[in-house]
Amino acid sequence: MTLAVCPGSFDPIHNGHVEIITRATKIFSEGVIVAVAHNPQKKFSIPLQERVELVSEVFSWLDGVTVEPLETGLLAEFARSRGAAAILKGLRDEKDFLYEAPMATMNRNLAGVETVFLAGDPKHGHLSSSLIREVASLGGDVDDYLPRAVQRHLAQHPLARA
Numbered sequence: 001m002t003l004a005v006c007p008g009s010f011d012p013i014h015n016g017h018v019e020i021i022t023r024a025t026k027i028f029s030e031g032v033i034v035a036v037a038h039n040p041q042k043k044f045s046i047p048l049q050e051r052v053e054l055v056s057e058v059f060s061w062l063d064g065v066t067v068e069p070l071e072t073g074l075l076a077e078f079a080r081s082r083g084a085a086a087i088l089k090g091l092r093d094e095k096d097f098l099y100e101a102p103m104a105t106m107n108r109n110l111a112g113v114e115t116v117f118l119a120g121d122p123k124h125g126h127l128s129s130s131l132i133r134e135v136a137s138l139g140g141d142v143d144d145y146l147p148r149a150v151q152r153h154l155a156q157h158p159l160a161r162a
């Protein structure tokens with residue numbers, strides 16, 4: 001396989017994301033573009049530019065990963081414009097699949113881009129950025145679930161209380 005786009009909010013990126021993207025670099029010979037999404041209808045805890053910088057720092061050691069903001073427009077168009085063969089998504093469970101499957105069909109219909117799902121390692125199955133934000137904002141220790149760059153960022157920029 002060739003190039004994949006892995007989209008997400010990454011607010012913040014956590015070890016479950018890192019595991020999926022790292023594994024994907026062994027499958028996609030031209031690498032993975034991590035597309036960090038902005039959505040004007042959504043309130044993010046970490047601004048877009050900082051999320052892009054954090055994801056870039058997290059993968060600075062790994063050839064084959066590039067990071068771009070996905071600011072406006074359709075993911076399917078973004079993927080097509082980059083020549084990506086696939087959109088990459090990680091699945092934690094069947095609920096993720098039920099949520100993702102309609103978007104996979106829509107993205108294929110929109111731009112002929114396939115979606116490839118990787119099953120996440122069960123050790124990360126309880127992780128989501130929203131749960132991490134909630135626990136962190138209430139003073140809980142979430143370091144075990146986060147790459148070092150994100151640990152440092154949250155230590156310097158604590159999340160507002162949920």
Ligand code: PNS
Binds near residue numbers: 009010073
């Ligand atoms: O990490 P998230 O918040 O679950 O990621 C959601 C994301 C960015 C994958 C989704 O919102 C998305 O695909 N946004 C791009 C806009 C788009 O193409 N929407 C139609 C999807 S079929």
